[in-house]
Amino acid sequence: MAHRVMRDEEQDGWERSDFPIVCETCLGPNPYVRMQRISYGAECHISGRPYTVFRWRPGNDARYKKTIICQEVAKAKNVCQVCLLDLDYNLPVQARDSALGVEDEVLPESDVGKEYALAKMQADGTLTADSSFAKAKANDAILRMQRTTPYYKRNRAPICSFFVRGECKRGAECPYRHEMPTTGELAEQNIKDRYYGVNDPVARKMLSRVDAMPKLEPPEDSTITxxxxxxxxxxxxxxxxxxxxxxxxxxxxxxxxxxxxxxxxxxxxxxxxxxxxxxxxxxxxxxxxxxxxxxGRPQERRPDAPAAAAPPPSMMPAQVAMQAGYNAAPPPFMPPPGPNFFNLPRPGVPPAYPSMDPLQAGTRVPAPGTEPEATKRRAPDAGEPGPLGAEKRLRQGEPGGGPPPFAAQPPIAAPQ
Incomplete structure (x- = not known):
């Protein structure tokens, strides 16, 4: 950074900004955050350029956070200036690039190559808020690994080194955590490896967890759709x-x-x-x-479930009921309750006219080869008294076959 002090800052591409590019987790749950802004306060850990440093505390029980890379480098990879995780999916760069299939590096590792690449991106207008990583379509692996809600547990205060040695005398007033540090692969991370997406233990853990997830296998029954x-x-x-x-x-x-x-x-x-x-x-x-x-699974019928009952014959049309084997006559028509405006027959009350009887309105179907009862005409008997028997005797030429004689009436006397 010393060789840059005597140069013109306007022509050298030094960064000036009013607000950092950070993720929601690093910003914290408090919407009113007081930040310290220091122009050209540090050198970028990736490009080596002086940049504007922001420092704030995301919560009462959190540690102070500070931007560690410049905004040009953050836009090139679409990452946060503090945690170096992707801004859209909150994933490490190695895990995101593996899921999206990105193989080429945006920035080279050499100082001359980084200066040339950043200058070319600024001239082409590539360093914008709409990064190419944000426009890429999310696939199955990214949706399995991404974190949809902020993880504020990452902002906790660091572990107290005096407590680890057993010499901390502050007790509950100590602003640091009184916990023993965890050792292992996840505790050993490098800033440059995280940014370039190489040898990142967190990304390897996420990718291995995605590979171990079960996949949706189709059922053997080919009729299931x-x-x-x-x-x-x-x-x-x-x-x-x-x-x-x-x-x-x-x-x-x-x-x-x-x-x-x-x-x-x-x-x-x-x-x-x-x-x-x-x-x-x-x-x-x-x-x-x-x-x-x-x-989906096919519905299996339970062994103790009763069979579906057939609909009663009263709910079937007359033709369907006869074909199904039901010989019983359908019940009489039940008029709706209320005033009988159309003189419909009431239950239990004989109709006034035969044409109003629903049983005689074609609802009965005679058996094949038989004549309906309504169409049969009975032959009159000759010995039967009454008009039918007289008609029979008249046809046979028998006496008494004519119409019955009128009874003799007494003559009407003329008035005197």
Whole structure:
């Protein structure tokens, strides 16, 4: 840094900023943070350029935090100036680059190469807030590793070295933590290795944990084309699920159970269901909330469950009831309660006219080869008294076959 003091700071590209580029975890839960701003207060640990240093305390029980790299270097990798983790997914650079498939380095490791790369990025306008890493599409591995909520436990105060040696006399008034330090691979981290994404123990642990996670295997039964979607928010409509699943194939039905906050999406083809399961596993987001996706299972009938009862014949049409083997006549029509405006027959009351009887309105179907009772005409008997018997005797030429004679009436006397 000494060789830069005699040079013009405006032409040398020294950084001047009013606010740091930090993640939500390093900023802390308090929205009102008092920061110390020091222009050209330190040298960047990556590029070696002087930059504006910010120092603040993210909480009452937290340690003071300070930016350790300049903003140009932070924009080149889209990382925080304090913890060097990705700003979008809160992941180490090595884990993010492995998930996205990034192989080339943004900044070289040599001093001359870093100066040339930073100057070229500034001339091309590449060092902006919209980084290429932020525009990359999140895949399954990143969605499994990312942390969606701030992890404020990372801001805790450092461990008291006097307590480790057994010589701390402050007790509860000590601003440092009275804990024994943890040793191991995670405790040995280098700033440059974390920034360049090489030999990072935290990233290796995350990647190994992702590889050990189980994958969504399709069931052996090829007739299953239903996917179960769980953890849905209240008010999710059928259109929200259709927008997520329709690119993978034709959907047969979508059934939403609002009480259980889940849904069942059924495809017409098994191949479409497998494509949807592979693409949307661990990254299905419906209305801003991540949902669980797994294969549906066929409903198995319980051995003690009763068989489904057939509908009663009274609920079937007359033709269907006759074909099903029911010979009983359907019950009479039950008019709705209230005033009888249309003179419909009442239960238990014979109708005034035969045409008002619903049993005679074609609801009975005669058996094949038989004549309905209503169409049969009975032949009159000759010995039967009455008009029918007289008609029979008249046809046969028998006496008394004519109409019955009128009774003799006494003559009406003329008035005197």
């Amino acid at each position: 239903t996917l179960y979607v769980g953890g849905l928010a209240a008010g999710v409509a059928e259109g929200d699920l259709r927008d997520q699943f329709y690119p993978y194939g034709e959907i047969r039905s979508i059934r939403i159970l609002e009480a259980r906050h889940c849904a069942f999406v059924t495809f017409n083809d098994r191949s479409a269901a497998e494509r949807a399961a592979d693409e949307l596993q661990n990254k299905l987001i419906v209305r801003g909330q991540r949902a669980k996706l797994c294969w």
